[in-house]
Amino acid sequence: MASATEIDALLPQTQCTRCGYTGCLPYAQAIAAGEAPINQCPPGGAATIAALARLTGLPVLALDPEHGSEEPDQIAVIDESACIGCARCLPPCPVDAIIGTNRRMHTVLAALCTGCELCIAPCPVDCIRLVPRSSFEPASPRPPQAADNRRRYEARNQRIAARARQRRTLLETRKRAAGDLLSQSPSGDAAANDTCSSCAPRSEPGP
Numbered sequence: 579m580a581s582a583t584e585i586d587a588l589l590p591q592t593q594c595t596r597c598g599y600t601g602c603l604p605y606a607q608a609i610a611a612g613e614a615p616i617n618q619c620p621p622g623g624a625a626t627i628a629a630l631a632r633l634t635g636l637p638v639l640a641l642d643p644e645h646g647s648e649e650p651d652q653i654a655v656i657d658e659s660a661c662i663g664c665a666r667c668l669p670p671c672p673v674d675a676i677i678g679t680n681r682r683m684h685t686v687l688a689a690l691c692t693g694c695e696l697c698i699a700p701c702p703v704d705c706i707r708l709v710p711r712s713s714f715e716p717a718s719p720r721p722p723q724a725a726d727n728r729r730r731y732e733a734r735n736q737r738i739a740a741r742a743r744q745r746r747t748l749l750e751t752r753k754r755a756a757g758d759l760l761s762q763s764p765s766g767d768a769a770a771n772d773t774c775s776s777c778a779p780r781s782e783p784g785p
């Protein structure tokens with residue numbers, strides 16, 4: 579059997595999860611382990627199934643309809659007049675194809691969008707829809723390639739992991755600083771018992 583890396587190299591890297599796994603690599607690992615058939619990737623469709631069959635020596639199968647159907651390439655479009663700038667569509671995008679900040683209108687970069695649909699459900703005002711990529715020609719004549727998708731997905735994951743590390747470091751630094759303050763106070767826990775002026779109970783106004 580081929581390795582998960584070899585199988586993953588044949589997958590479209592949209593990370594859409596339609597195969598029933600959390601991304602292309604987990605699906606590739608399941609195929610390599612003999613735990614999943616090769617016909618569960620709608621974005622890859624018949625061409626990917628054929629390539630997987632050649633690589634693994636397994637028989638060609640029809641795409642499993644339980645995982646979707648092979649469709650013309652699509653991209654997401656945001657109705658910018660309806661967008662409330664909540665930014666909930668940003669984190670789910672595996673390839674960072676959406677730009678925008680809090681309380682500002684958001685936009686999809688057509689050249690990067692894989693049409694994975696992962697941004698649609700989180701939108702609270704349903705202002706994201708899929709349209710055929712062909713309606714954007716010639717600005718975006720072809721879908722992003724798997725290698726580009728993988729590179730952008732890995733860069734996104736590295737950024738998320740780096741932010742998580744920064745947050746952990748900041749939290750630990752603050753905890754240490756708070757501990758140092760307590761240990762330096764005269765009675766150990768006196769600082770914790772002090773009440774600052776803004777928290778002190780207000781005295782009732784006199785008659």
Ligand code: SF4
Binds near residue numbers: 592593594597621
């Ligand atoms: S592109 Fe295919 S293999 Fe990758 S997550 Fe989507 S369905 Fe699964």
Ligand code: SF4
Binds near residue numbers: 675686691695696698
């Ligand atoms: S913009 Fe939406 S549909 Fe396009 S790649 Fe990002 S999450 Fe997927």
Ligand code: SF4
Binds near residue numbers: 667
């Ligand atoms: S989730 Fe919807 S409303 Fe919120 S920023 Fe994205 S497109 Fe706009």
